[in-house]
Amino acid sequence: MVRYDILIEDTGETYRCAETRSLLEGMEALGRKGIPVGCRNGGCGVCKVQVTEGSYVARVMSREHVSEEDEREGRVLACRVRPTSDVHLTVIGKMKKSVVRRVETAGAPTSHST
Amino acid sequence: MAMTGVLRPGHAVVRVLDLDESVKFYTDVMGLKETGRDKSGRVYFKCNEEHDHNSFVIRKADSAGLDAFAFKVLNNATLNELEGKLKDYGVTTERVPAGEMLETGERVRFKLPTEHVIELYAQKTDVGNGIGYVNPEAFQEGLKGINPLRMDHCLIYGPDIDANRKLFEEVLGFGMVEHILLEDGKTDLATWLSCSHKAHDIAMVRHGEPAKLHHVSFLLETWEQVLRAADIMSMHRVSIDIGPTRHGVTRGTTIYFFDPSGNRMETFCGGNYWYPDMPPITWTWDEVGAGVFYHDRKLNERFLSVVT
Numbered sequence: 011m012v013r014y015d016i017l018i019e020d021t022g023e024t025y026r027c028a029e030t031r032s033l034l035e036g037m038e039a040l041g042r043k044g045i046p047v048g049c050r051n052g053g054c055g056v057c058k059v060q061v062t063e064g065s066y067v068a069r070v071m072s073r074e075h076v077s078e079e080d081e082r083e084g085r086v087l088a089c090r091v092r093p094t095s096d097v098h099l100t101v102i103g104k105m106k107k108s109v110v111r112r113v114e115t116a117g118a119p120t121s122h123s124t
Numbered sequence: 125m126a127m128t129g130v131l132r133p134g135h136a137v138v139r140v141l142d143l144d145e146s147v148k149f150y151t152d153v154m155g156l157k158e159t160g161r162d163k164s165g166r167v168y169f170k171c172n173e174e175h176d177h178n179s180f181v182i183r184k185a186d187s188a189g190l191d192a193f194a195f196k197v198l199n200n201a202t203l204n205e206l207e208g209k210l211k212d213y214g215v216t217t218e219r220v221p222a223g224e225m226l227e228t229g230e231r232v233r234f235k236l237p238t239e240h241v242i243e244l245y246a247q248k249t250d251v252g253n254g255i256g257y258v259n260p261e262a263f264q265e266g267l268k269g270i271n272p273l274r275m276d277h278c279l280i281y282g283p284d285i286d287a288n289r290k291l292f293e294e295v296l297g298f299g300m301v302e303h304i305l306l307e308d309g310k311t312d313l314a315t316w317l318s319c320s321h322k323a324h325d326i327a328m329v330r331h332g333e334p335a336k337l338h339h340v341s342f343l344l345e346t347w348e349q350v351l352r353a354a355d356i357m358s359m360h361r362v363s364i365d366i367g368p369t370r371h372g373v374t375r376g377t378t379i380y381f382f383d384p385s386g387n388r389m390e391t392f393c394g395g396n397y398w399y400p401d402m403p404p405i406t407w408t409w410d411e412v413g414a415g416v417f418y419h420d421r422k423l424n425e426r427f428l429s430v431v432t
Binding site (some may be wrong): 046047049050053070072074075 | 388
């Protein structure tokens with residue numbers, strides 16, 4: 011099976027991802043972290059990344075989270091792209107602070123952790 | 125007769141990104157029965173045990189999420205009466221003609237304060253549950269997949285859930301079964317509302333964005349079937365969010381998982397019953413984790429942030 015090296019530039023984390031797996035699936039399968047994990051199926055947008063180097067094939071993603079321009083410029087959902095070369099990426103997904111931010115929006119405290 | 129007015133959740137219409145992949149998932153993995161397709165491309169499903177023609181409908185779109193959630197009401201007189209009450213309450217309603225959805229009568233459509241589209245209808249063709257109304261056998265044999273008993277409820281996310289609750293209680297006759305309070309001890313983070321004896325027919329969580337879907341839920345008969353559902357999900361590489369576990373709220377056993385477009389679904393079993401004379405159960409902010417996921421006693425990071 012062909013595998014490629016994936017580099018998450020934000021954390022320096024690298025992992026090997028099979029060409030048959032999405033970048034997100036490859037990361038999760040090895041217990042690695044760095045890209046936020048949401049629905050894993052292209053609908054929720056939390057695993058959005060900017061591919062800065064390398065090539066991939068993409069499946070359909072929600073337009074609510076990935077515009078045509080995003081798609082042209084390599085801003086894609088890690089759950090929907092499979093690598094066809096080594097890939098470098100940065101994380102732009104929204105999971106990290108969303109719980110706190112959204113509960114703040116609702117007038118809730120910010121001091122809980124999940 | 126005690127059960128009048130709004131009877132139960134009737135159908136959910138969900139947007140999917142890839143129709144063929146979704147049909148395969150809902151048929152082979154979920155074990156729903158496809159009952160029809162209409163000119164606009166919507167695909168209709170029912171649970172095998174359900175009697176009405178459809179309870180779950182999918183539509184191809186460029187984003188995931190919930191188009192509408194509908195409740196069946198007792199009869200046409202009730203539909204007219206509830207439409208009048210909604211108008212008197214200041215809600216704009218729209219009539220969708222009979223037949224616009226397959227085998228479904230006229231619908232009264234309106235938006236909740238959280239911008240979710242809700243529909244009421246009185247008629248949907250009874251196509252039966254496969255074992256008939258006379259001397260029925262115990263169950264249909266040879267069914268595949270998870271095969272839930274019914275589409276049971278949904279959990280929606282949006283900003284003004286207080287106004288939602290008021291509308292459901294004052295206009296549609298629902299009652300609040302349980303709620304989770306924020307740290308101030310007064311504001312609801314989440315409410316579970318029932319129009320029946322169930323622990324919930326619809327639930328809602330306070331959230332920044334309007335019109336969001338957290339999950340549509342399907343009922344299973346036993347905890348063992350919930351465990352079997354998890355096995356079937358793993359066999360088919362379904363994206364599981366959390367579970368099998370138990371909710372503190374409702375006490376139902378559960379799996380949250382995602383359909384092929386990232387719409388969260390639930391298969392669950394058991395839980396509380398409710399009558400309108402019972403006071404609501406309250407969960408406090410410091411126990412929100414146990415309220416949502418009873419075994420882990422903490423939220424997973426996806427509970428408050430991953431919606432479609």
